[in-house]
Amino acid sequence: MQSYTEENYLKIIYHLSEISNPVLTNAIAERIQTKAASVTDMLKKLSDKELVNYVKYQGVTLTEKGKSTAINIVRKHRLWEVFLVDKLNFKWDEVHDVAEELEHIQSNLLIERLDEFLDFPKVDPHGDLIPDKYGNFADLSFAKLSKLKPKDKGTITGVSEHSSTFLKHLEKLGLTLGKRIEIIEVLEFDGSVELLVEQQKMNISREVAKHILITKN
Amino acid sequence: MQSYTEENYLKIIYHLSEISNPVLTNAIAERIQTKAASVTDMLKKLSDKELVNYVKYQGVTLTEKGKSTAINIVRKHRLWEVFLVDKLNFKWDEVHDVAEELEHIQSNLLIERLDEFLDFPKVDPHGDLIPDKYGNFADLSFAKLSKLKPKDKGTITGVSEHSSTFLKHLEKLGLTLGKRIEIIEVLEFDGSVELLVEQQKMNISREVAKHILITKN
DNA sequence: TTCATTATTTAGACAAATCTAAAAATTTAT
DNA sequence: ATAAATTTTTAGATTTGTCTAAATAATGAA
Structure with a gap:
């Protein structure tokens, strides 16, 4: 089990990986609103836990374990966004911060039930794909x-x-x-x-x- | 704004107040699964923030500020329990731990919308009263x-x-x-x-x- | 290639929340 | 009322995640 903070790092490394790979320390520091030194500390910790491959001065990539953890957080984030917009009438630009908190709630049962309740959506309100419980993204035409x-x-x-x-x-x-x-x-x-x-x-x-x-x- | 931990202490003091008032250090320690020394530290902190009235060796009571914070957490907890049971088909004995996490999500808009979505329930799945947004409990006949x-x-x-x-x-x-x-x-x-x-x-x-x-x- | 700039890491410190062990206050029992 | 037992607090240490300042590595420019 990872801490709230560790989860956030994994999620951000996952997102930044889409732009550059490996992900550099400063890129994470900027995104997470913290100092490079703090990022270095956390990368060492995540590396010890085998959630990332970290090479001094070269940046990080996610391990399989780290990646599946990150994808699961993304899944939760996007499902909650759908819930907020579809069920609670939030506007698409009001949901991010709340989903940012909800994504850390620990309960597989909760997420599977929520997914079902929302009728297994494939995309979130921003058009981003929602991975299924195995971490697979729908191969949507768009x-x-x-x-x-x-x-x-x-x-x-x-x-x-x-x-x-x-x-x-x-x-x-x-x-x-x-x-x-x-x-x-x-x-x-x-x-x-x-x-x-x-x-x-x-x-x-x-x-x-x-x-x-x-x-x- | 209080930390996750501070919120938990306030909530527990609120609940224990129904049994004994003021609430003793050891009662809190037992309920929160921690040591009396840790409780003392936190009580001082909460007292500095004027959330509790703390008298050395005599126990604590909640201030008005502390009480309304506690009631708001109870409100969130119970609304989420209704959501889990009514919408996600949880059984009444499966909801506690998840609600324990959800109650700390910070968003008034979320809670007001959730309340509306659930049709302003007055009691949770265990028969406990749900305070309204002003902290008032319905005067149900039972x-x-x-x-x-x-x-x-x-x-x-x-x-x-x-x-x-x-x-x-x-x-x-x-x-x-x-x-x-x-x-x-x-x-x-x-x-x-x-x-x-x-x-x-x-x-x-x-x-x-x-x-x-x-x-x- | 060598110097300057930029990026990253190390070292040491700090705040939050917890702990253990010992001291102090309170309560209970004789 | 005094000693013994219990409860609570204090003192000092620990862990997590953060910071600043200084050191080191990598990159870019002349």
């Missing part, structure tokens, strides 16, 4: 653009942010529904994505990429 | 016998424990539905209750008293 890897191809089929400023921005970039795109590269330093749209090369920020939904191939 | 005070009179109208052993026990004691009772005294040292049933004086344990529901007067 994914966030920010989750794609170089050479992935697909079609824009939706957005997960509906503010008019955002939609106008997309229009200006030519990223409209139905357009085919191909990932060229995901830049490590800021997570921005270089892609090809109608022979046109362009770069969009991770922020924007996160809110564009793609149907692969 | 209450647990263990919640009554000396000289209170009433009629037995139900039980909150339905095992046949328990029901047979009640029958043997003559504590059957419809019988009128009057509280003589609540013994401090074990919370047992001395009462009058049809001119007959008797003593029942707190455990038994907790599961007998009384309609007052």
Whole structure:
């Protein structure tokens, strides 16, 4: 069993792994609002518990054990978000902080029952995939653009942010529904994505990429 | 804002206050599964924060501030129990530990929405009253016998424990539905209750008293 | 390649909550 | 009322997670 704090570190390492691998000490420190020295201390502890592979000065990756723990926390977080929005009428932008607390409640029975109560949702209110109890993500036809890897191809089929400023921005970039795109590269330093749209090369920020939904191939 | 641990102490002092007032250090230590020395440390801390009135060697009582904090935790605990039983099909004896964790989630919006979602329940699955958001308990016609005070009179109208052993026990004691009772005294040292049933004086344990529901007067 | 900059780690300290062992206060029994 | 037993508190140590300041390693620029 891990402490609340250990769980948070694992979850954050899991998320940061999608942008850069291994994950660097400073990246964690920034995300978790703490000092690099504190992160180093915790990485040693997690390494002792065989939850991460930690190499001095080189950063960390999750072990299988660490990864499945992290995925389970993500699962709980996203299920609670669905609960808050679907059952308690929270708005999608009100749920994060509460889910951040709820994700640490320890009870498998609770989570399995909640999953059932919510009718086994596959995505959360932000369009993120919810892993099942075995840690498997549904192979939905659509994914966030920010989750794609170089050479992935697909079609824009939706957005997960509906503010008019955002939609106008997309229009200006030519990223409209139905357009085919191909990932060229995901830049490590800021997570921005270089892609090809109608022979046109362009770069969009991770922020924007996160809110564009793609149907692969 | 109080820590998780401080909240637990307040809650336990609140509950123990129903049996004896002020609450003694050792009573808390026993209930919270810790050492008397640790309790003393925490009582000083809570006293500094003006959540309890602490007199060395004499025990503690809750201040108004401490009491309303404690009642709010009790409210959360009991609402979550209703949720677990009514919505997630937990059995009444499976909910305690999980509710013990959920009661510490910090979000007024969450609790108000949950209360509404559950249709503003007045009692939890164990028959305990759920305070409203102002800390007021409904004045239900029935209450647990263990919640009554000396000289209170009433009629037995139900039980909150339905095992046949328990029901047979009640029958043997003559504590059957419809019988009128009057509280003589609540013994401090074990919370047992001395009462009058049809001119007959008797003593029942707190455990038994907790599961007998009384309609007052 | 060597120096400067940046990133990371080490060393030592601190706050929260707990513990053990010993001291002090209170209660009980004679 | 005094001694013995019990309860409570104090003193000092421990663990977890954090911090600052200083040291070390890695990276980037001339």
